[in-house]
Amino acid sequence: MSQVLRRRDFIRLSVVGLGVVVVGSRAAFGESTPTPARDARLEITAAPVRLIDGTTVPMWSFDATQPRPVPGPVLMAVSGERIEIEVVNHHDRTHAFAIDGVVDSGPIPPNTARTVTFDAPPAGTYLYLDPLQAPLNRLMGLHGALIVMPANPVTPYDAPTPAVSRYVADIGGWDSTRQWVWLFNQIDPALCQRVAAGATTLDTFKPRYFTINGASGFEAATSPDVAIHGHIGEPALIRSLNAGLAAHAPHIHGNHIGMLAAHGAVCEDVYERDTWRLPAMARHDVMLPFEVPRDAHPWPPSDDFHFPLEYPMHCHCEMSQTAGGGLYPHGAIAHWAIEKTIDKGLT
Amino acid sequence: MSGLICDLPSLRSRQLTAIVDGTTTPAWAEGTSLHQLSTFETFGCDVAKASPPTPDRVTPDVSLVRKVHTGARVKMPDGVEVRFWGFEDPASGVSKPFPSPLIRVRKGQVVHTRLEASKKVHTIHHHGIEPLPFNDGVGHTSFETSGSYTYQWRPADAGTYFYHCHVNTVLHVEMGMYGLLIVDPPSGPGTLYEGGPAYDVEAFIVADDVDPRWHIVGQDDHHAGVCGGDPELDRFEPQYFLINGVPNPRTLTDPRCLIGARPGQRILIRLLNASYSDVRFRVMGLDATVHMQDARPLDGRYARPIPVPAGTALASGSAQRHDLIVVAGAPGTHVVRLEFRHWITGVVQGVAETRIVVA
Ligand SMILES: [Cu+2]
Numbered sequence: 171m172s173q174v175l176r177r178r179d180f181i182r183l184s185v186v187g188l189g190v191v192v193v194g195s196r197a198a199f200g201e202s203t204p205t206p207a208r209d210a211r212l213e214i215t216a217a218p219v220r221l222i223d224g225t226t227v228p229m230w231s232f233d234a235t236q237p238r239p240v241p242g243p244v245l246m247a248v249s250g251e252r253i254e255i256e257v258v259n260h261h262d263r264t265h266a267f268a269i270d271g272v273v274d275s276g277p278i279p280p281n282t283a284r285t286v287t288f289d290a291p292p293a294g295t296y297l298y299l300d301p302l303q304a305p306l307n308r309l310m311g312l313h314g315a316l317i318v319m320p321a322n323p324v325t326p327y328d329a330p331t332p333a334v335s336r337y338v339a340d341i342g343g344w345d346s347t348r349q350w351v352w353l354f355n356q357i358d359p360a361l362c363q364r365v366a367a368g369a370t371t372l373d374t375f376k377p378r379y380f381t382i383n384g385a386s387g388f389e390a391a392t393s394p395d396v397a398i399h400g401h402i403g404e405p406a407l408i409r410s411l412n413a414g415l416a417a418h419a420p421h422i423h424g425n426h427i428g429m430l431a432a433h434g435a436v437c438e439d440v441y442e443r444d445t446w447r448l449p450a451m452a453r454h455d456v457m458l459p460f461e462v463p464r465d466a467h468p469w470p471p472s473d474d475f476h477f478p479l480e481y482p483m484h485c486h487c488e489m490s491q492t493a494g495g496g497l498y499p500h501g502a503i504a505h506w507a508i509e510k511t512i513d514k515g516l517t
Numbered sequence: 518m519s520g521l522i523c524d525l526p527s528l529r530s531r532q533l534t535a536i537v538d539g540t541t542t543p544a545w546a547e548g549t550s551l552h553q554l555s556t557f558e559t560f561g562c563d564v565a566k567a568s569p570p571t572p573d574r575v576t577p578d579v580s581l582v583r584k585v586h587t588g589a590r591v592k593m594p595d596g597v598e599v600r601f602w603g604f605e606d607p608a609s610g611v612s613k614p615f616p617s618p619l620i621r622v623r624k625g626q627v628v629h630t631r632l633e634a635s636k637k638v639h640t641i642h643h644h645g646i647e648p649l650p651f652n653d654g655v656g657h658t659s660f661e662t663s664g665s666y667t668y669q670w671r672p673a674d675a676g677t678y679f680y681h682c683h684v685n686t687v688l689h690v691e692m693g694m695y696g697l698l699i700v701d702p703p704s705g706p707g708t709l710y711e712g713g714p715a716y717d718v719e720a721f722i723v724a725d726d727v728d729p730r731w732h733i734v735g736q737d738d739h740h741a742g743v744c745g746g747d748p749e750l751d752r753f754e755p756q757y758f759l760i761n762g763v764p765n766p767r768t769l770t771d772p773r774c775l776i777g778a779r780p781g782q783r784i785l786i787r788l789l790n791a792s793y794s795d796v797r798f799r800v801m802g803l804d805a806t807v808h809m810q811d812a813r814p815l816d817g818r819y820a821r822p823i824p825v826p827a828g829t830a831l832a833s834g835s836a837q838r839h840d841l842i843v844v845a846g847a848p849g850t851h852v853v854r855l856e857f858r859h860w861i862t863g864v865v866q867g868v869a870e871t872r873i874v875v876a
């Protein structure tokens with residue numbers, strides 16, 4: 171895919187370089203160039219996926235040229251703008267591309283392509299997926315995140331609620347480049363084998379690997395698209411999604427988050443939590459305020475060796491912290507870190 | 518897409534790396550495994566183990582001791598005896614408790630929790646409390662405690678928390694290494710938080726689910742799976758459903774679970790989901806209102822209190838806390854019901870019930 175898209179189609183979404191594909195024509199992110207004939211192309215193929223313990227499972231991918239074939243690339247657009255995505259099916263099964271309530275390509279037979287055109291929905295976080303044989307094609311890896319930004323990103327939304335506006339103002343405002351996607355998924359290698367061999371029903375689902383953006387454990391905690399860092403006073407938006415079937419309970423250490431959007435709706439009440447429920451297909455935006463860890467004493471610590479202050483986020487449904495039945499904590503875990511700096515005060 | 522992945526140095530336990538680099542070399546770090554860099558192995562299988570002194574140690578307002586035990590036994594309704602681990606408070610005179618004894622402090626107090634780990638490595642993570650990583654009890658971002666360590670923290674917010682071991686957490690929490698942690702406002706018990714609602718009666722509802730297979734796995738190997746092998750810690754099939762360490766249905770009569778109040782009294786229920794299920798909580802016949810979640814007030818600044826009408830379900834994910842106030846009505850009995858839903862299928866695997874007795 172990197173060959174077909176021009177440089178202007180990519181931006182660095184965050185300070186740690188989350189790679190995204192910008193879809194839509196608006197020049198909100200830099201150069202103004204003519205509307206491309208096609209904003210993005212997703213190419214469906216079978217792809218072996220290597221897991222944290224070296225196990226390889228057969229899965230399906232929207233873009234197998236990525237370092238991790240699953241999930242698909244993060245797509246990004248501005249609300250209301252027209253988007254064109256070409257979906258090419260190189261696989262020997264029929265697939266489709268859909269975003270619930272937004273667009274559905276309809277069946278795309280093997281070795282054909284379909285271009286879907288739609289207007290970007292309201293600013294927020296969406297899951298795109300192959301809705302066929304639900305949930306099988308999605309569980310086989312055909313899913314990814316679509317980020318829709320507001321034209322004026324003071325908050326992540328076109329029309330923030332009073333509570334969201336107040337929360338974001340109280341934490342010192344949000345730099346819209348500071349956002350990360352945490353797309354959770356669970357992998358059952360036996361199911362992948364069965365479906366790759368032709369099974370068309372779910373029968374059982376016994377996940378043995380638990381990923382965030384396709385990575386788990388040490389790999390997730392050290393991957394720049396998963397691991398968050400910054401200074402005190404630099405909030406980070408986390409777009410948490412769950413493409414699998416299991417209910418996660420992400421628990422973050424170091425700061426409570428504020429939940430800004432749940433299931434795609436901007437929250438009337440912003441709940442501050444250290445643990446949030448992330449059921450199957452949920453998409454919840456949570457803001458990590460990057461405040462001084464409130465219960466650290468004394469603050470600041472006298473010795474710099476504590477920095478960066480590195481904290482985990484892990485699912486508290488702890489079965490998700492395993493890989494292949496053990497290997498704790500090489501499951502659904504991420505890290506975030508507070509850097510020491512001379513530019514920003516420590517208090 | 519590959520060209521877009523940035524080459525920033527990976528985030529490792531650089532506070533430990535600094536020691537190795539010689540930037541800082543506390544005397545206690547010499548000769549310990551804290552010299553290791555973070556790698557795949559030191560992230561899980563071979564985490565640093567140490568018993569360092571507490572950095573920036575100050576005189577505490579409250580000092581607690583929690584000594585690891587592995588010898589609690591709970592007789593289940595089918596006659597099976599299940600082994601539990603936990604933390605003992607030597608000052609309490611209660612040996613081998615399950616769950617572990619309450620930690621109760623006040624907002625603003627400097628607290629020392631001294632962990633005595635006995636033979637194997639363990640930690641204490643004060644869940645919801647946000648100290649420095651060094652005092653957070655997570656092995657791969659600090660160290661696992663091989664002998665003893667004093668965790669230093671100072672709670673800034675009143676509310677309901679819990680504490681648990683964070684070594685091979687999937688197994689050690691299931692083995693029972695957890696207890697409730699309450700931070701009262703400076704005025705003490707009786708008010709949920711400063712300026713928040715007052716209460717006359719306080720009750721704890723700590724939900725747990727038990728898969729007896731796991732307790733045999735843990736008893737055989739405290740580090741099961743950590744360095745390989747397949748103890749199937751992704752297969753959790755709970756058979757027993759507990760409130761405050763008491764298996765259902767004894768929960769309906771056991772004084773550790775029953776909630777007593779006089780008509781018109783305000784009952785505070787501190788609900789903790791210490792299970793691995795997605796829990797639904799209901800109070801039959803009485804309306805409830807959630808005033809705090811995860812030790813943050815629903816005081817109208819960002820969020821309003823949440824009404825939970827009689828008989829309706831409140832969802833509580835693993836490790837979440839909800840503080841609810843129920844006003845006792847006329848004399849009578851009201852069932853408090855927990856449903857434990859399977860984390861994948863959503864099927865109700867079991868229930869645990871107790872009662873509010875208004876008399
Ligand atoms: Cu332990």
Ligand SMILES: [Cu+2]
Pocket residue numbers: 421486642644681836
């Ligand atoms: Cu916890």
